[in-house]
Structures are given as C-alpha cells and as structure tokens.
Amino acid sequence: MKKGKGIYRRHFYYVPSSGVGAVNYNIPKWSALDGSNQIHQLRGGILPGLLYYRLRSCHCVVCYNEGNVAGPCRNGHLPGFEWETTMVKLEATGSKPTLRKDRENRARKEAMSLQVGDKCAFLVNSDEAWMIGECRPPAEGALRWGQAAAVMCVCANGVTSKVVQQVQVEVSYSDEDVSSGICVSSGVVTNWMGRLEKGDPVVYVQKLEPKVTRGAGRSGYVRTQKFFGCFSGDLRHSGFQMVEKVLAGSRRSGRAHASSSAVDHEDTLLILTQEDKDTILQQLATSG
Numbered sequence: 001m002k003k004g005k006g007i008y009r010r011h012f013y014y015v016p017s018s019g020v021g022a023v024n025y026n027i028p029k030w031s032a033l034d035g036s037n038q039i040h041q042l043r044g045g046i047l048p049g050l051l052y053y054r055l056r057s058c059h060c061v062v063c064y065n066e067g068n069v070a071g072p073c074r075n076g077h078l079p080g081f082e083w084e085t086t087m088v089k090l091e092a093t094g095s096k097p098t099l100r101k102d103r104e105n106r107a108r109k110e111a112m113s114l115q116v117g118d119k120c121a122f123l124v125n126s127d128e129a130w131m132i133g134e135c136r137p138p139a140e141g142a143l144r145w146g147q148a149a150a151v152m153c154v155c156a157n158g159v160t161s162k163v164v165q166q167v168q169v170e171v172s173y174s175d176e177d178v179s180s181g182i183c184v185s186s187g188v189v190t191n192w193m194g195r196l197e198k199g200d201p202v203v204y205v206q207k208l209e210p211k212v213t214r215g216a217g218r219s220g221y222v223r224t225q226k227f228f229g230c231f232s233g234d235l236r237h238s239g240f241q242m243v244e245k246v247l248a249g250s251r252r253s254g255r256a257h258a259s260s261s262a263v264d265h266e267d268t269l270l271i272l273t274q275e276d277k278d279t280i281l282q283q284l285a286t287s288g
Contacts, residue, residue: 033088049088056080104233111203111232112155114163120205120238121280122230130280132221132272133205133230138165141204141229145169153201164232167200202229208270219277220269236283242270
C-alpha cells in the first residue's frame with residue numbers, strides 16, 4: 001500500500017555470486033524510454049529490446065498471469081488499459097562496476113606510457129590517502145634498493161617502458177626510513193610505500209608535499225628529498241601539468257608532514273589545479 005491507496009506487488013529473485021546462475025556483470029546498456037514515468041506496467045517481449053507497456057495497470061487474475069491463460073483482460077477495452085509496444089535501443093557493449101583488480105590493471109597500462117619528469121598521483125594505503133610524485137630515472141631507484149641496473153617492463157605491443165621497472169630484490173617496509181624514502185641500512189632495504197617483492201612493477205618518483213596544510217595555499221607543492229618506488233597499479237592520475245613559481249624567500253612550514261620531518265627545496269612552488277585535484281579524488285573514489 002502507498003498512502004492507503006493502490007496495490008503494489010514485487011518479485012524477488014535470488015542470484016548466486018558464483019556457480020550456476022551466477023551474476024553476470026556484462027550487462028548491456030540501453031537508451032532512455034521517453035515518458036516512462038507515466039507508464040504503470042511493463043513486460044518484456046520475445047525480441048531483445050521489445051517492450052509491452054500500458055499507461056494504466058490492472059490487477060485482475062488475467063493480468064497477473066502474463067500468459068493470459070484465463071482469457072482476455074476484462075478492462076482491455078478501456079482507455080489506457082490497452083497494451084502498446086515499443087523498442088528500446090540496446091548497445092552492443094557491456095558495462096560492469098569498477099572492481100579493484102580492473103582499476104589496478106588500467107593503472108598499470110596507463111603507467112607504461114609515463115616519461116621521466118611526468119607528474120603523477122598514487123593511491124597510498126595510509127592516513128595520507130594519495131601522494132603526488134615526479135617520475136625519476138629508473139636507474140636511480142634500482143641503485144637505491146641494491147640493484148646494479150634497472151630492469152624495465154615491456155608493454156604488450158613490445159614497447160619498453162621509460163619509467164616502469166621490475167624489482168629484482170625484495171624491498172621490505174621499515175619505520176626507520178619514513179624520512180628518506182628508500183635506503184639500505186644494515187643490510188635491510190626499506191620502502192615507505194610498502195613491501196616490494198621481486199617482479200613487482202614500480203615507478204621511481206620524487207615526492208611532492210604541500211608547502212602548507214591549511215588555507216588557500218594548500219594547492220602549492222614543493223619537491224622533497226624523499227624518493228619512493230610506487231606500485232604502478234596504484235597510479236590514479238598522470239600527465240597533468242603543475243605551474244612552477246620561484247619564491248623570493250623560503251620559509252619552512254609550521255606544520256610538518258605526517259610521514260616526514262623537514263621539507264626541502266622550498267625555493268620552487270608547484271601549483272596543483274583544482275581540476276586535477278578533483279580528478280585525483282574521483283579516481284580514488286573508484287578504486288574499489
């Protein structure tokens with residue numbers, strides 16, 4: 001009942017998550033049906049996209065039995081109760097929700113086109129949520145975590161990536177190295193971004209941090225002396241430009257970043273546009 005008027009009936013179907021009859025995410029898209037808010041009853045036809053509809057619905061036994069086994073509807077001759085037909089255009093492509101695995105695969109593919117010097121934003125599994133970095137030469141990163149040279153990843157079309165490399169040694173996480181990013185200390189290789197295992201595709205970046213954490217100046221970033229090997233699957237935005245402004249005088253931020261102590265290279269300010277920030281936040285929301 002709705003406000004004491006009308007009769008409504010709903011059908012519920014159980015769809016298993018796996019096995020026979022499991023949910024299929026490849027759902028075809030369809031075009032909008034004009035005037036659908038005035039339609040009271042719909043049913044599918046034999047052909048794909050063919051719909052039967054009428055502006056007024058009937059609740060007799062005949063209409064409940066869609067096969068009209070008991071004969072014609074007694075109200076079928078009244079205006080609005082007649083069944084009409086229409087075609088809804090179906091597109092050939094399917095759509096499915098964004099799964100984390102799919103998002104990571106797209107990020108890895110996007111990372112393969114990065115160049116040294118490109119700005120990029122990465123998903124961070126910590127209180128920071130995301131980090132902006134600048135792509136550095138892969139050889140520098142390989143040397144930092146104990147490799148003689150960088151082993152570059154190769155795209156499906158055979159093109160070698162300029163910045164994405166495969167780690168050849170295990171890089172474990174340690175709290176003692178949050179200020180410098182990656183280093184080798186007492187035989188332990190540490191990486192603030194998380195544990196890197198042999199074969200992981202990573203992008204070696206120099207971290208950019210906000211000069212201030214409050215007020216309108218939060219869009220200004222400075223280069224730090226922190227370098228990280230970031231998982232290419234965590235890439236969420238790339239190819240954006242940041243305008244550089246040279247500051248007349250440098251002043252250290254009064255509030256230190258959560259993952260580091262001092263901020264370096266405060267003589268140059270890099271501005272992140274609101275549009276790019278919105279894009280990063282949108283991509284983070286669809287990370288699954």
